[in-house]
Amino acid sequence: MDPSGPPQAHLPARTVLTSADIDRVLTRIAYEILEANKGGTDLVLMGIPRRGYPLARRLAAKIAAADPTVNAEAITGQLDVTMFRDDLAHQPTRPPHPTQLPAGGIDGKVVVLVDDVLYSGRTIRAALDALIDLGRPRAVRLAVLVDRGHRELPIRADHVGKNLPTAAVEKVRVRLAETDSPALDEVVIEGAA
């Protein structure tokens, strides 16, 4: 039941974002979010497990550094979308993750969904459904570290770290110090010709 599938033969891998790149990209997205929201009021960042949550925490810390009225802890949450997926019957069983709402809830807030890779758009579709069961945000925006294309649904990101044209056979791997071992930050594209 390894979600990454059977071990594959040696794939050529190429690093597309290094640790320093990821940090710069997140700083830019944090400022973009503040600019689009005209400040830090009513802002909530909801990370999608597993890697969206640490990204949301990092973004919140950067937003708090830029706008002292914002408390990073109080605007960050985690949104589990497992039970809302449309492929539950066709994938190996996924264990659900906890959903944590920020103390102020999401009613009337501007919720920024945060995820690592935007691909088919189905995870975000599930996230929108999950969010609506938790309350009624004033607006929902989407921030992703990497947009690799191949959308299957009419969904687009408001804030993109890097647009990465890929072939469907390639794999985009995001590693973050918080969730992966060895603990380092990088985005790698595997299986590229």
Next chain:
Amino acid sequence: MKHLLSTLDLSYQDAISILDTAEAMAAVGEREVKKLPALRGRTVVNLFFEDSTRTRISFEAAAKRLSADVINFSAKGSSVSKGESLKDTAQTLAAIGADAVVIRHGASGAPARLANSGWIDAAVLNAGDGTHEHPTQALLDAFTMRRHWAQLHGVPSSGTDLAGMHVAIVGDILHSRVARSDLWLLKTLGADVTLVAPPTLLPFGVESWPCKVSYSLDETLETKPDAVMMLRVQAERMHSAFFPTVREYSRRYGFDDVRLDRLDALGMDNTILLHPGPMNRGLEISSRAADSPRSTVLAQVSNGVSVRMAALYLLLSGEGSSPRTPQEVSAQ
């Protein structure tokens, strides 16, 4: 995992995975919309050949919170009273298109028969069969104990087990499927179990079970167990005299007010009191003990919904749990 029939053959990983999933499910009960779409379009049949209040309601609530359709069936008022066999009932359910069958039956092994006979291709969940097993009850007991044990040690309950916990199971072990399921699961999770009962209410061969056996509740309480599980005296299964009088049983093996005060006197501030219900107040447990802060009876009921949601989710999702459409097969 295709079926949930017993805790004896439940692996450590599967048990932890069910308990961890239940932890995530528990959060749903605190939300505004207490419903998840995970099992939309699936049909769960509650097939109850024996009476039940909380198990049936709990399974029904669990299935509905996962958006499954629920069909309730009880033997009373059905064609079973006209002499329909289990096989014919199963084939009827298969024809209706049941994805999961929750079965309670008076005969030990009836759920295993249903699961392995080929009469029906649905996930089978044992909700109590004769004096054999009641796995979801054991899982909710373990879930309740694990929350208590983890809180006591200041660790999150997800991912932990019951290593080092001392549990006493007291009462009618002979007729109790709950005691059996509890024992196997608690051993798997690393707890030490002591069974306490009069010799007449212990099953044949109990000395080969992986537990201690005691004939005295007071002596067992001296050993300071972390959890005491009181079992119901199952009058409906007792067709001969297992103890001289109800009063004598209650005095020696009931959790009465005197024993409740003794827990305080012995300094056992963190010992919890479990009961699978329904309780015979005044027989195996006194009213004051049942309503005391130590009692987890109501927590067990609400945890039961979370655990059953987890079991239904894990059995009904995952690869091959629903037939693929031809397009999906050709896309592979």
